[in-house]
Amino acid sequence: MTAIASLSFIYLALPLGMAVYLLCPARWRPAAVLSLSLFYLMITHPLFLLYMAGVAALDWIALLIMGKYDDNPFIRGLCLAFSLFKNLGCIFLFGGVLAVNQTSFTTMLGLYVITLSALSCVLEVYRRTIPDPGSPVHFALYCFYFPRLAAGPLIPYRDFARQLESPETTPGDIGGGLLSLIGGAIKLRILGEGLLILYTDLRGVSPSDESVIGLWVMVAALGLSVYFHFSGVTDMARGAGRMMGITLPENFRHPFESTSITDFFGRFNASLTDYVIHVFGPRFAALSRPLAGASGLMVIALAGGLWFGFSFGRIAWGIFLGLFLVMERYLYPAFVRASHKLLALVYTQVIVLVSFVLFDARDFDQLAGLARGLFGMGNLPLDSERLIYLLSSNRLLLVAGVLFATSTAGRLFALLRERSLIGYRIAGGLSGILLLILLTAFAI
C-alpha cells in the first residue's frame, strides 16, 4: 500500500480525489472519501479488500448488538471478547501466514491498521467513551481510509469520528497537507529506499570486504531506512488527511533525538505505543507492582517489534528494547532522569543502533557473528576499499539522512515563521515545488 507514494497517486488519484472532495457538500464528504478509498483499495488489493470488509463487518455487527443490549453487561462483554479474539486472532493468524508466505509487507500493515482500528471502536463503545459508533460510513472510513493503511498512524475512534461531523478544509490546509505529503514521499522514495539499498549493499559484501566500521554503517543505514520508510508513509497519510480536513496524530517525532529508551518509544511509532496503552487502560504502563509493570512494558515493546513483521529479528528487537524499558523504569530511573543530555543521547542511540543488529537477524548464529564483528571481536579490519567506495558513493544520502532524521529542518522553518510569516509561506511553497520536481525526477 505504499502505492500512496506512486506517480499515479500523486498526479492522478489525489488530484481527482481532491476535486471530488471539494465539489461535494460537506455532509457528503466522508462518503466521497470512503468511496475513493474503497475504489483505490479495489484496484490495488481486491482480494484483501474483500477479506477485510468481512472482518470489519463483524465488528460493526458486534457494535450494533452492543447498542441494542446497552443495559446488558454480559452481552456487551461477550461482544468485546468476540472482537478482541477475532481481531487479535486475525493479526496473529494472518500476520503469521503473510510473514511465512513473504506476502507484501504493506498488506500486513494494512491488516494491522484495519483490525486494530475496528477493535479500538468496539473498545470505546464498551467503555462508553463514546455513546455509539454513529454512522456506518464513519466507521468504515475509520477502518479503510486509504492513506492510513500504509502504516498508520493509529488514532482513537472518537478523535477520528469527531472530525467527520462536518469536515472542512482551507487553502492553507491543502497547501500544508500537500507539502507534508510530498515531503513524506521524498522520505520514503529517496531517503528510505536509498538507505535500504546502501544497507543491502553493505550486507552483501564479500567476507574479504567486511569491516568494523562497515557493520556500524550498515546498522545505522537500516535504522535510518526503517525510520524514513515509516515516518515518510505516516507523513503522507497526515498530509492527505489534512488536505481533506482530517487531522491525524504525529507518529514519529525525531526518535534519533531520544534521550532514553522510554523516550524513544514515545517518539518512534508513537501512535502504536499510545494505542497499546489505550487498549489496556491508561494506567497500564504505570502499574506500580514491578512484575505487572514490567509485563506491561514488555507488551508495548513486543507490539513495537511485531508491527514490523512476525520474524525472529523483529521479536528479538522488541524484547531487546523492552528489557531496557523495564530497566529504565525499575533499575536505574535516576540515571535516566539526571544524566546530562549529551550522555543520555549517546546512551540511547548506542542501544537503538545495536537494536537494529537484531532487527533483520534470521537466527542466533548470524546474530552472534554480527555482534562479534561490531564490537571488534571478529578479526575484521577497521575499514575496507568497498566500504570507502560505498560511503563516498552515498555521501549526500548519508548527510541528508542524518540531517532529516533530526529536527534541524523543522527548527529552521519554525524560526523563519517566527521572524516572517510571508517568508515562511514563500519558503514553504518553493520547497513544495522543488520537492515535487525532485520526487518526480527520481520516480520516473
Added chain:
Amino acid sequence: MKRRVCVMMAVIFMLVPAIVLGVGEPGGYLPAAPILSGELLGEVDAYIAANFPGRETLAGWSLAIRVLGGQREYNQIFIFGEELIPVLDPPLDYQVRDNTAAILQFADRAGVPVYAMIIPTVSAIRRQSLPPFVLAQSIDQSQFIDDIYAELLGAVTTIDAYNALYGARDQYIFYRTENNLTALGGFHLYSAMGGGRMLGTTQPSLQNYDISFVKYDYLGDLYRRSPFQNARADILSVFRYRAAPREYTVTVRRGGALRTYHTLFPLHLLDLSGERAMDVYLGGLGAVTNITTSAPYSNSLLVLGDHTALAFVPFLANHYTQITLVDLSQTGRDDHLVIQESIRQGEFAQVLFAFSIETYMHRPYPAWSHGLLPEWREYDYEHEEF
C-alpha cells in the same frame, strides 16, 4: 471555505492529470490490465512515467543529483568522466557451459570450418585507466576467454579478439554512450581474423579505406539507461573499402519485415531512425541479414552473432560473395528452417560464432545454434528452448 473557492480549487486539481497525461510525448503502453487484477495501478504508473512531460530532462536531473551526491553507478552502468561503462555481472556457469557445449556440437556436425570469437568489454580492455571501483567489480575477462578457448581447442578455430583490442586500447574503439565497438574497433577485430587462418589474407591496412564521419552527436543505449548530462556524445564513422570498389546488396529481415539496401551503410537511416542511428551499419541488426557482394571470390560465411557484429561484418563483406548474419535472439522457426536448408545444401564454406562476452556469459543464444543443424530434430520451436 467558500463554495466559489472550492470550485476553483477543484478545477485546478482536475487540470493536474490533464496536463500530466496530455502534454507529454506519447510513449509506453496504455494500461490494459483488468480493473480487479491488482496490476492496473502498476501499469498506470509505468504509463505516466513513460509519458511524463519533460521526462528526459527530469531523468537527467535525477542522475545529475545522484552523481553530485557521489553515486558512480546507476542502472548497472558506471559513470566515469565523460564515459558510461556497463557493469559486467559475474558469469552464469550453466549458461557458459551450455553455450560452449553447443558450439562444440555444432563444429562436430556442421562439416565446415567453424571459428569462434568472444569479444571483451571496455572495462577489460581499458582496465589500466579505469578507477578501482570499476575494476573491483569486474571479472578477469582475459582469463575467462582463455578458459573457453581452451575448451574449444581442436574443434574450433578461435580468434584472439582480446589482444587485438587491447593493443589498440588507446584508440577510439568503444563508444562512450553505446554498449558496442566503434567501426575502428570492428576494424581491429577484422584484423585479428585476417591475421589468422579464417580469411587467409595479410594484415589489412586502414589505408585501404575511406573514412567518413556521419554523425557527431550520437547518444546511445547506455545514455538512454543512464542519462548523465556530462557524457560526451559519440561519433559514428563508416569505413568504405576503396582498394577494390564493390557492389553490395543487404537484405535485413526484422520483425517480419524485409528491407533491402544497396549499400553497407544506408546513411538515409540517420535522418529517419532517431534513436536507432546504429542502423546505419547494415541497416541494423535483424533476425537474418544477407549480404551479397560482387567480390572476386566464391566464399560464403554464416555468422552467428549479436550486436557486436555490426562493427566488424562490413569489413568481412569484402572477402565473401555471401554473408548470412543471424541474431538467434530474434529468429523464429521459419528462419531456422531456411538456414538449416542452406547448411544441408552446403551453401556456407565457413561458420563464425562471434559474441560479446556479456552475451556468452548470460544469454543462451550461442546454445540456440542447435536449432540450425539439419539433423537436430528435438528443438522446441514453440518455447524456443531445449
